[in-house]
Amino acid sequence: MSEPILLLASGRRWLRSLALSFLVTICACSSDSAAPPTTLYVLTFNMPHMEAEFSLWAKEFRRLHPGFDVQQIDRKGSNWAAYYHTQVIAGTAPDIIDTQGAIWLQYASQGGLLDLSRYLERDRDFTNQFYPELIESWRYGGKNYGVPLYFTKTLLFYNKQMFKEAGLTQPPRSFAELMSHARKLAGTGRYGFMTLNFDWLYWPLFAMNDIRLVTPDCKRAAFNTPAARMLIEELAAATAEGIISPTSWTGRWVEPNGMFAAGNVGMFNAHSTALLWIMSNAQWVNEGSVGFAQMPGDWSVPNAHALHISASTRYPEQAWDFIKIVTQGSGALAFGKKLNSPTGNRVVNAQLREYFAQTNPMVLDVLGTQFEYLDRMVANWPLARDTEIKHAFYPEIQSAILGNKSAADALASAERKVNHILSRPGGIPEDCG
Amino acid sequence: MLAPALAIFIAYRLAPLFWNMVLSVQHWSMFQAPTFAGLYHYRELFLYDDTLRQSFENTLIYLASSPIAIAIAFALALLLDRPLRARGLYRAIFFISYPVMTVVVAVIWQWLFHEKVGLVNHVLLSTGIVGKPLHFLQDDQLALGAVIVASMWQVIGLYMIILLTGLQSIPATLKQAAASDGAGPWQRFRHITLPLMRPSIFLCVVVAIVNSFAAFDLVYVMTDGGPGHASEMMITYIYDVAFSLGRFDYAAALTIFNFAFFMMLAWFANRMAGGDAGGGDGR
Amino acid sequence: MAGDAALSRRGIAKWLAHLALLPASALMLIPFYWLLKTSLTGENLFVYPPRVWPDDPNLFHFVDVWYAVPFIRYLWNSVLVSALAVVSNVVLNAMAGYALAQGFRGQRGIVLLLLSSMMIPFQVTVVPAYLITRELGLLNSHLGMALPLSSTIVCIFLFKASFSAIPRSLTEAARIDGMSEWRIIREIHLPLSKAAVATNVVLAFVWSWNSFLWPLLVARDQQMQTLPLGLAAFLSVVEDTSGALYAFCVMVLMPGLLVFLMAQRHFIAGLTAGATKG
Numbered sequence: 001m002s003e004p005i006l007l008l009a010s011g012r013r014w015l016r017s018l019a020l021s022f023l024v025t026i027c028a029c030s031s032d033s034a035a036p037p038t039t040l041y042v043l044t045f046n047m048p049h050m051e052a053e054f055s056l057w058a059k060e061f062r063r064l065h066p067g068f069d070v071q072q073i074d075r076k077g078s079n080w081a082a083y084y085h086t087q088v089i090a091g092t093a094p095d096i097i098d099t100q101g102a103i104w105l106q107y108a109s110q111g112g113l114l115d116l117s118r119y120l121e122r123d124r125d126f127t128n129q130f131y132p133e134l135i136e137s138w139r140y141g142g143k144n145y146g147v148p149l150y151f152t153k154t155l156l157f158y159n160k161q162m163f164k165e166a167g168l169t170q171p172p173r174s175f176a177e178l179m180s181h182a183r184k185l186a187g188t189g190r191y192g193f194m195t196l197n198f199d200w201l202y203w204p205l206f207a208m209n210d211i212r213l214v215t216p217d218c219k220r221a222a223f224n225t226p227a228a229r230m231l232i233e234e235l236a237a238a239t240a241e242g243i244i245s246p247t248s249w250t251g252r253w254v255e256p257n258g259m260f261a262a263g264n265v266g267m268f269n270a271h272s273t274a275l276l277w278i279m280s281n282a283q284w285v286n287e288g289s290v291g292f293a294q295m296p297g298d299w300s301v302p303n304a305h306a307l308h309i310s311a312s313t314r315y316p317e318q319a320w321d322f323i324k325i326v327t328q329g330s331g332a333l334a335f336g337k338k339l340n341s342p343t344g345n346r347v348v349n350a351q352l353r354e355y356f357a358q359t360n361p362m363v364l365d366v367l368g369t370q371f372e373y374l375d376r377m378v379a380n381w382p383l384a385r386d387t388e389i390k391h392a393f394y395p396e397i398q399s400a401i402l403g404n405k406s407a408a409d410a411l412a413s414a415e416r417k418v419n420h421i422l423s424r425p426g427g428i429p430e431d432c433g
Numbered sequence: 434m435l436a437p438a439l440a441i442f443i444a445y446r447l448a449p450l451f452w453n454m455v456l457s458v459q460h461w462s463m464f465q466a467p468t469f470a471g472l473y474h475y476r477e478l479f480l481y482d483d484t485l486r487q488s489f490e491n492t493l494i495y496l497a498s499s500p501i502a503i504a505i506a507f508a509l510a511l512l513l514d515r516p517l518r519a520r521g522l523y524r525a526i527f528f529i530s531y532p533v534m535t536v537v538v539a540v541i542w543q544w545l546f547h548e549k550v551g552l553v554n555h556v557l558l559s560t561g562i563v564g565k566p567l568h569f570l571q572d573d574q575l576a577l578g579a580v581i582v583a584s585m586w587q588v589i590g591l592y593m594i595i596l597l598t599g600l601q602s603i604p605a606t607l608k609q610a611a612a613s614d615g616a617g618p619w620q621r622f623r624h625i626t627l628p629l630m631r632p633s634i635f636l637c638v639v640v641a642i643v644n645s646f647a648a649f650d651l652v653y654v655m656t657d658g659g660p661g662h663a664s665e666m667m668i669t670y671i672y673d674v675a676f677s678l679g680r681f682d683y684a685a686a687l688t689i690f691n692f693a694f695f696m697m698l699a700w701f702a703n704r705m706a707g708g709d710a711g712g713g714d715g716r
Numbered sequence: 717m718a719g720d721a722a723l724s725r726r727g728i729a730k731w732l733a734h735l736a737l738l739p740a741s742a743l744m745l746i747p748f749y750w751l752l753k754t755s756l757t758g759e760n761l762f763v764y765p766p767r768v769w770p771d772d773p774n775l776f777h778f779v780d781v782w783y784a785v786p787f788i789r790y791l792w793n794s795v796l797v798s799a800l801a802v803v804s805n806v807v808l809n810a811m812a813g814y815a816l817a818q819g820f821r822g823q824r825g826i827v828l829l830l831l832s833s834m835m836i837p838f839q840v841t842v843v844p845a846y847l848i849t850r851e852l853g854l855l856n857s858h859l860g861m862a863l864p865l866s867s868t869i870v871c872i873f874l875f876k877a878s879f880s881a882i883p884r885s886l887t888e889a890a891r892i893d894g895m896s897e898w899r900i901i902r903e904i905h906l907p908l909s910k911a912a913v914a915t916n917v918v919l920a921f922v923w924s925w926n927s928f929l930w931p932l933l934v935a936r937d938q939q940m941q942t943l944p945l946g947l948a949a950f951l952s953v954v955e956d957t958s959g960a961l962y963a964f965c966v967m968v969l970m971p972g973l974l975v976f977l978m979a980q981r982h983f984i985a986g987l988t989a990g991a992t993k994g
Contacts, residue, residue: 076948078657079932082676086846086933088463089681106679112464250571250660311464388678391484395661402660404573413483420481435826438812438867444848445864446833449841509740512733525977526741529748532918532976534926536944537965541747544754552750586747598911639834639870646837650928672839681843688840695835 037062037069040319043084043094045305046077053334060325065318088112088312095313096322098149100305101199102386107308108140109384109427114309115143119320126324133374134344138306140382141429146306147323148344150335153300153377154201155369157260157268157275158291162190166266171293175208178267178296179234182243185266191245193238194256195269197398200379200390201301202248204269206231207378208297213393218383218432219422223393224415232400232407239401249398253277261285269295271303272366276340279362292365298373302380304344342367384427392417450692456685463679474686485687487662488670489694491577495584495648495666496698499641502585503634506592513593514600524597528590535587535647539654542583546570546655576656576664583651588644592637599633600626638702642695667691751969755962777963785964789939790946791971793858794925797942800862801924806916808867813875813912814901817882830869838864839929846933856936865924871916878909918976925972943968 044050054072061070073094075083081103087093093112107113120127120135127135130148138146158171166185172178182192195202206213209231212222238244245265247255253274260268261282268274279285294300307326309319325331332348333355340356340363342349349367356363383389393414400410422428457474461467478485509527513520530538545552546569554566569579603626611621649668652658658665658673665673671691675684755777781787816823845864846855854860882905890900906913928944935941947968 073936079948081679082672082929083933085463085676085679085681086843089843090846090850092850107464110462110464246568246571250568391673391678395659399573399661402571402573417483435812435815438808438872439826441808441863441867442830442833442869445841445845446836447829448848449844450833450836452844453840509737512737515730515733517730517733517737523737523741526744529973529976530744532922532925532972533969534928534944534947534972536926536928536947537751537969538747540961540965541751545747545750552746586744590744636870643834643870646839647926649837649839650926668837668839671837675840675843684840691837691840692835696832699831699835 037067038315040068040070040096040315040322041094042070042072042096042098044072044074044098045080045100047098048074050338053338056334057322057325057331060331061322064321068318070322093310093312095310095315095319097308097310098305099308101303102380104138104146104306104308105140105382105384105386108145112311113145114311114313114316115145116147116309117144120144126328129328129345129347131344131346131371131374137302137304137380142431146308147327149305149307149327150339150341151302151304151344151370152271152273152341153302153370154204154269154271154295155300155366156293156295157270158293159263159266160289160291162266171291172296174296179238182238182267186243189264191265192243193267194245194259194265195248196256197249197394198252199303201271201303202269203301203379204295204297204299207299208295213381218381218428221415221418221422224411228411229407232397232410236401236403236407240403246402249401272370273341275363275366287362287365292369294369294373298376299378300373300376302377342370382429382432385421388421389418392421453685453688456682457689459682461682463681470682474683477683478686478690484662484665484670488665488667491665492645492667494577495581495645496641498581498585502589503592503637503641506589507596509593510596510600513597527593530587531590533587535650536654538583538587539651542579543570543655546579570656571660573660573663576660580648580651580655580664583655584644584648591640595636595640596630596633599630603629635702642698751962751965755966777960778967780960781964781967785946787967790941790943793940794942796858797861798921798924800858801865802917802920804862804866805868805871805920806913809871809875809916810901810906812872813879814905816872816876817879830872834869842929842933849934855934856940860934861931861942862924864930865927868920868923871919874912874915875909878912879905882908921975
């Protein structure tokens with residue numbers, strides 16, 4: 001045989017034996033063995049860089065339950081569901097999951113989450129630390145399914161410098177004022193208003209125009225109204241004229257935040273977590289340059305995180321104890337400090353307030369808006385098919401606002417789709433609305 | 434001999450297909466036992482699903498672009514089928530985009546198509562072809578096109594290599610004989626080259642079909658199916674339904690539908706390539 | 717003279733070919749250049765107009781990435797998974813191609829079965845594949861990540877075509893000599909199918925290297941993640957720092973491209989060797 005072929009053949013042989021030996025080693029080392037201690041798995045939603053805090057919690061947990069351990073699996077938002085669903089089907093659902101927004105509703109309605117009402121009742125001292133509205137936020141069909149992990153809802157950020165230049169002194173208090181402010185603030189390369197659009201965060205615009213998504217019994221779509229048509233047409237016109245940034249409707253997180261950070265946007269409807277991002281990307285942001293207010297009508301959309309226990313877990317008591325470690329006392333305090341964000345726990349938030357007063361006074365201002373008007377939260381319908389409805393509703397609205405469809409067509413189309421989704425059996429709790 | 438490879442396929446391709454077939458006639462939430470559903474999902478699929486219609490259209494458009502890519506690759510292969518200096522270099526240059534991770538391809542092209550700082554808009558604006566920058570990835574009409582361009586860039590090298598191999602296996606003697614018989618270059622092409630290239634072209638078509646599944650990564654990163662569902666493909670839609678919405682039962686029905694469609698497509702391609710595909714490619 | 721005319725015609729044809737190929741090559745390479753340039757200068761997403769030449773190139777972002785991500789670990793995982801996939805691909809596909817080239821009863825049916833399997837996109841098989849992998853006890857392991865990718869139908873047919881071209885007499889003679897089927901494949905068929913082997917190696921490598929969805933589901937621990945996963949996770953955290961993202965892309969590409977460049981000499985050589993035979 002010629003040289004190169006020999007080399008190729010021997011190279012392959014070498015590679016093969018290398019591979020085989022690795023195979024053996026790896027199979028031996030990495031098979032799923034139930035070696036002590038018993039490990040509980042916590043699937044977090046887009047929370048990387050929490051290793052330090054997690055090991056704190058794990059240490060406390062191990063102390064409380066010798067023979068047990070806890071491990072974090074983190075998945076980025078867009079991959080979270082893929083991972084979770086696969087685990088569920090394989091029968092190895094993580095014991096504790098952390099969800100964002102409304103995704104938990106589907107799992108609760110299908111019996112995937114443990115009813116925590118009993119634990120919340122039993123450990124009253126723990127439960128009373130939380131804002132009652134937040135505990136209610138994770139209620140479905142008369143049962144409680146989640147413990148608040150951290151809380152954020154939308155507010156209006158505004159660029160004080162741009163306001164001054166436009167001769168404006170106060171943030172808007174009505175939709176009409178919002179639009180007229182925006183008109184005054186817009187200019188070349190500058191936008192008057194921008195909003196985030198994922199997870200219904202733009203809904204305050206609809207709420208302040210008296211538009212509801214569904215009927216009070218949650219059985220039919222209720223948004224195909226003249227008011228909605230007018231709103232969409234106005235938003236479309238403003239977007240076309242450059243008063244509202246198109247990124248409001250097409251961007252997700254980085255782009256809109258980046259634009260506000262670049263100082264090109266007068267008003268920005270976003271949730272409080274955006275502040276941190278903006279601050280880290282813009283030197284000019286401080287109490288003097290950025291203002292915080294509620295959106296007109298004081299409407300806001302929550303986008304919070306909660307911890308849940310899987311119904312299939314074999315260790316509910318231990319899981320519950322872990323949740324308590326994370327959401328109260330020093331565990332929660334460490335979390336809030338790391339995230340620069342309020343938790344759902346009143347006691348911890350009081351301590352966080354002192355901390356922020358010293359380290360980051362602007363966060364305090366924002367914190368102020370987060371726990372006002374908790375009774376004016378919208379877009380938090382207990383609809384199990386929330387994600388599907390979102391997928392059906394938003395693309396139509398987006399299409400109309402970007403000028404690719406008429407508002408009437410978009411609303412009719414969205415109504416048809418949403419009604420079809422709602423007509424499928426299941427997914428609407430008795431106490432909806 | 435055949436057993437190990439066949440085992441892999443049965444385990445990782447056919448068994449899943451069967452699983453999907455069974456699931457498509459069931460109601461199943463991930464947490465509870467499945468119940469029989471009959472043709473419920475198929476009715477939903479054919480009568481109510483607008484997004485499916487759009488995904489299907491987009492997939493067709495995507496597939497329809499592959500003849501263009503194959504034709505370009507053919508032209509390149511023809512150009513390279515001669516003793517040129519730096520031929521090896523050219524070959525490497527054209528093929529080098531294929532081993533690039535699709536995610537990276539998506540990241541690169543997402544950047545190139547960016548409406549503010551993208552190179553494509555910069556070129557279009559400076560040459561005056563357009564007056565305002567185009568929002569490629571946010572535009573109803575252009576988003577799919579952007580994904581297709583990115584995918585063409587990635588795969589053209591592979592087509593070219595396949596076609597080049599085919600071209601180089603045509604005996605030079607045949608061509609010379611035809612030339613001395615007085616046949617012009619176009620006639621030589623039509624009557625000798627093309628027929629002998631049929632197996633290679635068929636292989637390219639098969640690769641194109643399989644590659645359309647790889648478009649998943651591109652769409653996922655560049656547009657996420659958006660805006661709305663303007664760049665949604667069948668494969669991304671199925672994934673969405675299964676993994677974002679958790680509706681594995683409906684996704685199974687979509688999978689069977691998708692599979693049936695591609696089988697028909699492959700059957701057509703096979704007929705046009707002249708029959709037994711299994712034996713036809715290469716020698 | 718006729719010879720001269722023919723020569724100059726060929727000469728012009730050559731120049732025309734170069735004329736067409738050069739811009740085409742430039743088009744192919746521009747995205748790479750863009751990637752490299754952004755990784756060296758880290759231009760913020762909002763800088764306009766985009767500059768063509770890198771302004772003040774530096775390696776800052778590469779250092780950034782190196783410290784932020786367990787790059788070597790991810791690289792190792794990717795290499796191992798791809799190595800497993802490539803090796804098993806060559807072995808399994810050659811065996812299968814051999815069986816098909818030899819011919820047997822019911823071959824038509826098997827071929828149709830394999831062809832139709834090609835029409836099943838990977839994404840729809842992940843859940844059952846996950847369940848099977850779990851039964852095999854291969855979750856969270858390199859072998860588990862490599863297994864679904866360990867054989868490809870396209871390559872089986874390439875081997876079949878290549879083996880079919882080998883004269884039966886050779887095979888018969890070897891059998892009479894008492895060689896086992898395995899040895900026949902290894903010592904007679906494979907060496908004569910360098911093009912098919914090279915193609916197989918390249919394709920198997922590319923497909924396993926790029927694999928994203930499967931490792932996402934199978935690799936639970938961070939220690940087991942492969943490069944595409946690392947890149948995706950990176951995307952989420954440092955979405956805003958474009959320089960670092962692009963630096964990571966370059967670092968992710970380098971090994972793949974290097975392997976390809978090393979293999980492509982065999983690859984192309986194999987192809988041309990095959991061609992001149994005909």
